[in-house]
Amino acid sequence: MATVKLGHVVNQLLQDSTIISDYGRFYDALDVRYPEYIQLTNRYKNAAAKTCELFYEILQYWVNAEKGNATIFKLCDILKGAEFVNAADNILKLGDPTTLIVAPTRQQPSNSTDISQADKSFNITPPIRTFVGRENELVQVKEYFKEKRTCVVTSAMGGQGKTQLCKKFVEQIQDENPSQIVTWFQGDTYDQLVASISQYTEQLGLQVKDSSGKPYPVDKLINNISAKLLPRKFPWLVVIDNVDSEYDGFPEVIEEFTDSSASVLITTRRANLLHGETEQLKLQSLSDEDAYKLVHNALKNVDHADVQLLCKLLGNHALACAQAVAYIRAQQNCSTAGKGYKISDYITEFNQDKAELVKYKLKLSKYDETIYLVVNKTMKFIREADGQQGEMSQKIMDVLCLVRPDGIMVEYLNKLVDQYVLGMLGRPMKLVKILQKVDQLAEDDKYIRLKYFNAGLFRLQEFSLINLDYEEVSVHRMVQKIAKIDSEYAAGYVLIPIVELEKQQHQSCNTL
Missing domain, CATH: 3.40.50.300 (P-loop containing nucleotide triphosphate hydrolases)
Structure with missing residues (x-):
């Protein structure tokens, strides 16, 4: 039987903000009585435990209580019964409904000097x-x-x-x-x-x-x-x-x-x-076989020759192939019209973009050029298709061009983007100052755009431009490098030294 790790389940679950804000109802729906639930929620309320830790511990107890019967189907059935439909849909993306969710058995340390799991x-x-x-x-x-x-x-x-x-x-x-x-x-x-x-x-x-x-x-x-x-x-x-x-x-x-x-x-x-x-x-580029698997496994009903041609066009580069797959899949899912979108369509558009790129005379290596075309194509689609949400996705990428690429806390990124949209560049302010500025804007267009932060962030994840893991965001350094080329923000302003950001991040997030 296929299995999926609990960490992957929690990651998908936390893409739904509704379940995060109503974790008590989720806990009740699981119908288990976790002995440490009160202590856990108290730690969470006092910011001593992260959201991911809260859900992981609750679900770990449920999985262990199910004794080998914790399947994706069973969890989704519980979620739908509690009206967490979006969360259930996210979980179903992990595999077949019969897939078994596995988690380590909870173990108590044998003495106070042991290392916890x-x-x-x-x-x-x-x-x-x-x-x-x-x-x-x-x-x-x-x-x-x-x-x-x-x-x-x-x-x-x-x-x-x-x-x-x-x-x-x-x-x-x-x-x-x-x-x-x-x-x-x-x-x-x-x-x-x-x-x-x-x-x-x-x-x-x-x-x-x-x-x-x-x-x-x-x-x-x-x-x-x-x-x-x-x-x-x-x-x-x-x-x-x-x-x-x-x-x-x-x-x-x-x-x-x-x-x-x-x-x-x-x-x-x-x-x-x-x-x-x-x-x-x-490491070299992916082998022909591995590149083929990456594309073929992620897309349905694809033409064998088209898969091979796409991999060859992208040089079997893992990042480029993953980006192209995310784009094609999103096109197929975004509308009824998009369902007919094929790999061959992507190849045609890619070659057209490549011919157009010559006009800009960018000094890029062949590899950088490939990544540039793939990332630029995705961002252009997001901007044009998503309206104000697309604008917010672009603003987020603009900011991500300038910060450390790994482990940026979502709350911290939100503050930086808010200030960028409000035209107040610099070190992150305390949230109260941002809110004061927002209040002054009332129904101003800038204020409206701020409401799209979460949607814009999830859109970037959907296209594999970022990795959103629980409460942290990471962006691949190559994506960061390429996105910076087209960012007016990055070209004209240095947000904050990366080393200084590293030192301030944890402290700044505590002011939220």
Whole structure:
């Protein structure tokens, strides 16, 4: 029987704002009595638990109570009975109604010094649903990590699937070994890496500053983390994503992790990162077979020759193929007229756009040109088809061009977009100031557009331009790079330094 992980179910569920605002009715509809429900909801109301944690714990209890009978059909039936129709429709996208929802059995720590299941993962999200292939690469990574304290560098051009490969690998090893500890850190800059390590340190309940309030150096943080993890003798994998330069302090951080018996997996666009000191895995474009699977599996009733031609046209590049698939699928779903939209139509339009692009004399590599055409085509359609909602989608992309690409909290992004629409560029204001400005606008067109934020955000996700995971937004760096080319906002204004954004984000969100 086919299965789907609980995390994927929660992700789909939280795309419906109605169920988020009425979680009590959802809990009642499940007809279970979770012993820790009151404590959980109190933590949620006090912002000590995220929305995703609230729904995950409730659903985990329900799945375990069903004892192997928690199917997509059963959950959707409950959702529809409670009038959460949109949420049910979202869940049905995960697979056949007979698909079984699986969740780890809830376990209580044997003593207070044990590591909780939640602390065994940090910043982990599942791979995209369209992930296919890469079997040989996954086997190779697994072989590398048979030796402890190994460091593996996975390199490729942007958009070839480095991050998704690592997410798939993490998913596999956590399935095989529930005791596996995996911590995922952002490595764009030294400051971001240290900030990410500090966040995990705090998650473990450890101090990040000394008695005088001075932040601990990163080696101290890693040693403190190690001291808490290693007595449990669980295997520890550290993933450091998007390290595109060997900045000062980076080799020393890697050495600290490996000295602490951690294995390290790095993604980068730089082929010679830590060359000679690490195992190197260089990703190429998808094979013909894998590219074909990506397109064919995502679309129904397609012509074999058209699939092959599309993959060849897009160079078998994972990101380009995924973007094209999302566009074609959205065209087929958007209206009765669109149901006849075929891969051949996309190919024709793509070639027309390519011929038109010559007029603009953009200095792009062949690969960048392909991604540009795919992303630009999608954004143009959204702007023209969605009216004011489409305008909001464009505003969101304008802002996303300038912030860190990973883990932007939705509330924080909303504030930045509000200020952009209101013509008040700069660091995020407190929400009360934004609302005061909105009140002054009354029925002004700008105010009306602000109401489309959630719809505009979900539209970008529908077209695979962003990844919306619970309460955080991420945008692929290549999409970010390409979108910035056409953004008037990005061209004329630097919103806020990325490093400074990293430091302020958590604090700013608390002012909402």
